[in-house]
Amino acid sequence: MEKEISQAVIRRMPRYYRYLGELLDDGVERISSNELSTRMRVTASQIRQDLNNFGGFGQQGYGYNVKYLYTEIGKILGLDTKHPMIILGAGNLGQALANYVDFEKRGFKLVGIFDVNPVLEGIAVRGIEIQMLSELPLFMKENLVEIAVLTLPKNKAREMADILIQNGVKAIWNFAHVDLDTPDDVIVENVHLSESLMTLSYNLSKYRQEHIIDES
């Protein structure tokens, strides 16, 4: 069995990818772990350790070739293949994600948008007509869908997750404020925005308290 790569490492990979993309745009050809560490404000040691989980992409005395490393991380992240994706919930958030151009560029191809609201039916978002959620099972039988984005209220989200799973969805990107109960072969990635905002709020309150103490 191969060494298991920790989620901590995995969550840092997209950030490396972003920085390498910027370096590439800036025409930088090579970079050392040391220089990258300065830019990203992490240790060079961590960068080398992280990358070496996936292979030796660098060269002693030279560093890393930006373009090569960028491409390789892209492959690691699965950005070299198409991922057909549907969005459930065509509210502001669903539409925001639908309109997000960069996803398409990375292989995440929007193939369907669904909502319960009949008023939205037929309205096109990025060339894709909003369909009724009731049509979802049939749609999934006729089309290959890999990723489902859940931008629905939490009561509806659980129910829809079940339908998605029954119809063979492989991954759920969940924006609803619930923890979904899913089998092991369905990947779930949660984005709990309110929890993110509460973390901000905590850090703000804490900083204030410490600052008040300093002043006294």
Added chain:
Amino acid sequence: MEKEISQAVIRRMPRYYRYLGELLDDGVERISSNELSTRMRVTASQIRQDLNNFGGFGQQGYGYNVKYLYTEIGKILGLDTKHPMIILGAGNLGQALANYVDFEKRGFKLVGIFDVNPVLEGIAVRGIEIQMLSELPLFMKENLVEIAVLTLPKNKAREMADILIQNGVKAIWNFAHVDLDTPDDVIVENVHLSESLMTLSYNLSKYRQEHIIDES
């Protein structure tokens, strides 16, 4: 000096808060760390350790009073005070966040929305008229603003962050795909959606690879 509480712990607090809120809604009066651990799929030990960073909220032989603990965690997260908030970028994402009712309930009070697009000027979102970004400095001088939400393209985001900081913003909730350069007294919470999606993509690809190996 008091013991520093790790960000790992802090990021779990909103989740406890969510589960306790649900228990409260369900009319549950008390809960033991053990039962909560089953529901949340974490260890009871972790729950007790986490909570004891902030104080002893439980009682031996009894467990935790749901309502009390819920309220206390709310205070810890700073949800017992008002947080005046502005949104920069009135696109789909900005509007999605503006329309999100729960934030207001938790004390995050939207007081302004700004955009560069003149077409949007004066359009009301949740009773707040969209203003031009050029009016931001004046607005901040006349109004107390604590949190700024950055839902702008990344080139504009850096520039606006500087203006926000100059005008005394305390915290930035950053949805732009850049890491902001901010002084220590400004709290930044990043939501990098594309990085979240890439993590999902990685986990999906990895699962596939492992599964193919299993079948061979």
Added chain:
DNA sequence: TAGATTGTTAATCGATTAACAATC
């Protein structure tokens, strides 16, 4: 070759889990 920088092992640090005495 000499210098630079990786890949990787070892050391440290921090976070999680286990265990149990304190106590309601």
Added chain:
DNA sequence: TAGATTGTTAATCGATTAACAATC
């Protein structure tokens, strides 16, 4: 009181950093 369950200390586990030999 006896039973239950916390708060907290100790043990374990994992992640990060440091160091350096390998090597381009």
